[in-house]
Amino acid sequence: MLEKDFYVEQIKKLKKEKNAVILAHNYERPEIQDVADLVGDSLGLSQEASKTDASIIVFCGVHFMAETAKIISPNKKVLLPDVDAGCSLADSITIEQLRIWKKENPNAVVVSYVNTTAEIKSESDYCCTSSNAVEVVRAIPTNKDILFLPDRYLGNYAAAVTRREINVWNGSCHVHEKIGDINLNYAKRKYPNAEILVHPECSCSSSCIHKSALFKDCKNTKIFSTSGMVNYVKKSDASEFIIATETGIIHQLKKVAPEKKYRPVSKDSICEYMKLTTLEKLYNSLQKEVFEVVVPETIAKKAIIPIKRMLEIC
Numbered sequence: 001m002l003e004k005d006f007y008v009e010q011i012k013k014l015k016k017e018k019n020a021v022i023l024a025h026n027y028e029r030p031e032i033q034d035v036a037d038l039v040g041d042s043l044g045l046s047q048e049a050s051k052t053d054a055s056i057i058v059f060c061g062v063h064f065m066a067e068t069a070k071i072i073s074p075n076k077k078v079l080l081p082d083v084d085a086g087c088s089l090a091d092s093i094t095i096e097q098l099r100i101w102k103k104e105n106p107n108a109v110v111v112s113y114v115n116t117t118a119e120i121k122s123e124s125d126y127c128c129t130s131s132n133a134v135e136v137v138r139a140i141p142t143n144k145d146i147l148f149l150p151d152r153y154l155g156n157y158a159a160a161v162t163r164r165e166i167n168v169w170n171g172s173c174h175v176h177e178k179i180g181d182i183n184l185n186y187a188k189r190k191y192p193n194a195e196i197l198v199h200p201e202c203s204c205s206s207s208c209i210h211k212s213a214l215f216k217d218c219k220n221t222k223i224f225s226t227s228g229m230v231n232y233v234k235k236s237d238a239s240e241f242i243i244a245t246e247t248g249i250i251h252q253l254k255k256v257a258p259e260k261k262y263r264p265v266s267k268d269s270i271c272e273y274m275k276l277t278t279l280e281k282l283y284n285s286l287q288k289e290v291f292e293v294v295v296p297e298t299i300a301k302k303a304i305i306p307i308k309r310m311l312e313i314c
């Protein structure tokens, strides 16, 4: 038996025995996506997992995603197969920096992107995703100052669309930094008939969203969530798509519309944190029930509030 088949078989067996649900973010390795019960975006996965009767959630993603799953499902055990799976965007701001920023702006409302630690969420007023950031900002009274963190592209985009002055934290994700004007324009010239699909819920695409909103020549650009993107390629007449996000999503797109062509804006748009999880690590995680992600109750109780406020708006 091949090593891969062995792990897949064992993972499926252990999953049943332990009543576990396996979540995989769209940017995980193809073999991880294939063995998962649910594949999608971080918040959607956490919400879906909370509806299951599983006692264990194995989150094949990065640390802040597993924390969000724990916040939403406090009674389930949440495991992260690789303890080093971090996020450069979530690391863009520390709790100490946020406290200083809040002190300097005592009356401001804090809007945090979901790609933040539980601690940052616990001291925020609202959470948001890339797809609902504009709606969340619009829901805040215009006489209130806003501190938006940590992604500067998403913050500037929300400011441009809502025409509000927003204090934006100067953070970014190292992956989407690579998806810049040069790559996008090059891809558009190379594939002039392709539609451009931008994923709205991951910070990796936020610079593209910002550019799409401001560039006059972006008529052919569509902004979708992952599921929207997956549904769209199935029904679109186009046979070719430029994909402006982490390249892992292409695995899902090929599954639903294998006859079409997908051109990543940049082949380098690969998140090394997302690729840390392997079948062997997932197997190990299920077998030994490691690495458990714990969010202190005091923080979890506060961190759920901005998430709930966001869900009430959107």
Ligand code: SF4
Pocket (backbone or CB within 6 Å): 062, 086, 087, 088, 089, 090, 115, 173, 174, 175, 176, 202, 203, 204, 246, 271, 272, 273, 274
């Ligand atoms: S792609 Fe960027 S935002 Fe997403 S997990 Fe990786 S570092 Fe974080």
